[in-house]
Amino acid sequence: MDLFDEIERGRTWREELCDGAVVLRGHALAIEAGLLGAIDEVIAQAPLRHMTTPGGFRMSVAMTSCGRYGWVTDRSGYRYDAVDPDSGKRWPQMPGVFFKLAQEAALAAGFADFVPDACLINCYEPGARMSLHQDKDEHDFRQPIVSVSLGIPAVFQFGGDRREDKAMRIPLQHGDVVVWGGAARLRYHGVLALKPATHPLLGARRINLTFRKAS
Template sequence: MTPDLFDHGDEAPTGREALAPGALVLRGFARNQAEGLVAEIDAICARAPFRHMLTPGGQRMSAAMTNCGPLGWVSDRRGYRYQAVDPDSGKPWPPMPGAFLRLAADAAAEAGFAGFVPDACLINRYEPGARMSLHQDRDERDLSAPIVSVSLGLPAIFLFGGPNRSDRAERVLLLHGDVVVWGGPSRLRFHGILPVKEGAHALLGRQRINLTFRKTA
């Protein structure tokens, strides 16, 4: 049975769900930390507000984003890259909160990737209708480290494909507090998010927030 997209209560599922070798969903892993995480996100956004970046082709990205940590991911007509300075303010990105670092390390260890220390956290905001097309995370120099992705707020359908864009993508419902980790043989799999459906979440309202932790170098 397909879970109710708007059931975010204490009865939401917990546990581990394997997606592929080196990839799994940790159901509800971040749920108990959500209020603290959202408070940290608000503080980060006060210093580095959400913005809609442009693709190298000049298209406005559907999801708004910002960053925290030593490096931030940016996109504009010059391409995709990591840099230490927020291009909007000319200042360093806000530091990565300790709660973020602990959550990322704990989730990675739970998935079999001990010792994960991210140096970049991408914070994406999806309002209803926002999406993320299939893509690979391959701008990082250290491809031995996993990706850790935390879902907060509205539910979303996560697309988890194969090493080629044309490979069939599995559809995975992600609820508030779920964490997806993929690395090793799954590190370069294509993935994305289908358009987020209209709704209201008790903590975040009409939005989904995604934290994506990466080790770039």
């Protein structure tokens, strides 16, 4: 039976990917209204934008941030910055509903005392993708990554410590949360190109919230 069908019917469970990595199926569903309202508030202050990589490529995923730091990429490189380069202002404050979800999900995955200071908001439309990469711009790799999926389905790739390692393909649905840290913290990961779909609350979009401890 197709895993997406299982999730659509409301079954939720904890899925271990490897030592240090887990999918918490449907973990964010109970607070979806609060999350979506908070996302709209952040985007109103710091609009989504398609950033450019150091190599000059326009990212297919539109992004913004909230929290003490935001993630930025441009011709000069990848980095965290306290100021939104588009507005010259500090990034919007991280909503309380975001912070609480990130801490609770990290604890459920076995990572206590997670205090995220950055949340990346990624907006995928059909055809958008994220190539395999490591999250390594942070200062403390002892802190996990918490990734929340909202909207249309996606296939998450979770690989090994080297880019050439074979990656698992994990289907994600609205409300699923992936947490990885410890021995899995620097594993390569990405998202396959999204297939055309619509969601009753978000239309033809997938919103991904990625929480990190940047400083």
